[in-house]
Amino acid sequence: MALADYIDNKPVIETKRLIIRPMTVLDVPALKKWMPDRSIYTYWGKGPSKAEKDPELLFEKTERPTKSFHLGIADKKDNEVIGDLWVYLIENDRMAQIAIRLSKDKHGKGYGTEALSAMTRFCFENTELQRLWTQVDVRNVASSRMLEKCGYKKEGLIRQGKMVNTWCDYYIYGILKTDTRLSDD
Numbered sequence: 001m002a003l004a005d006y007i008d009n010k011p012v013i014e015t016k017r018l019i020i021r022p023m024t025v026l027d028v029p030a031l032k033k034w035m036p037d038r039s040i041y042t043y044w045g046k047g048p049s050k051a052e053k054d055p056e057l058l059f060e061k062t063e064r065p066t067k068s069f070h071l072g073i074a075d076k077k078d079n080e081v082i083g084d085l086w087v088y089l090i091e092n093d094r095m096a097q098i099a100i101r102l103s104k105d106k107h108g109k110g111y112g113t114e115a116l117s118a119m120t121r122f123c124f125e126n127t128e129l130q131r132l133w134t135q136v137d138v139r140n141v142a143s144s145r146m147l148e149k150c151g152y153k154k155e156g157l158i159r160q161g162k163m164v165n166t167w168c169d170y171y172i173y174g175i176l177k178t179d180t181r182l183s184d185d
């Protein structure tokens, strides 16, 4: 498989407790519960957008075909979307950026590590991607820890750089397909 194979059919990835899957308008009631919550944007680089404050808007336009992934993270128990993740800014089908967020009431239960490990493994096993990376505000301890548990390496510190729309000290975390061990779910 290759990134191009997923342009029209986005993947569904199952872990022990989660289903990582495309979202539809049926997920709006679940998204409304957490997506507008400002507390999850503290280290996100920007506050909630108009569509994140009113998730119905996310589904108004038909999505342009893209190799990027924006998938919901659903709890297997009830299929309710409790977070979302991206693999985006894909360069030459070789390198991409990742981002993940979860509803505040789901933090600290290992869901972030479970979802990101599975998505990372999926990218290396099912696409041409060789490198995944992200920027993390140095104050975002939970994110740094989650990335390290998923096998990402802290590659550097950018001092007072631009992270999305904010200026802060941030780390670059990255993982290569050739890095030996991808953490389990």
Ligand SMILES: CC(C)(COP(=O)(O)OP(=O)(O)OC[C@H]1O[C@@H](n2cnc3c(N)ncnc32)[C@H](O)[C@@H]1OP(=O)(O)O)[C@@H](O)C(=O)NCCC(=O)NCCS
Pocket: 040, 041, 043, 044, 099, 100, 101, 102, 103, 106, 107, 108, 109, 110, 111, 112, 113, 114, 134, 135, 136, 137, 140, 141, 142, 143, 145, 146, 149
């Ligand atoms: C980052 C995020 C996705 C992590 O998900 P999570 O499910 O809470 O993370 P996990 O439960 O898998 O925890 C990973 C590790 O971080 C630790 N951790 C979690 N929250 C923490 C906190 N507030 N402070 C310190 N450590 C924390 C956990 O204890 C765990 O380490 P351990 O297993 O050694 O105990 C979640 O905090 C989130 O959605 N944050 C808001 C959005 C965001 O900032 N995204 C990242 C942008 S780079």
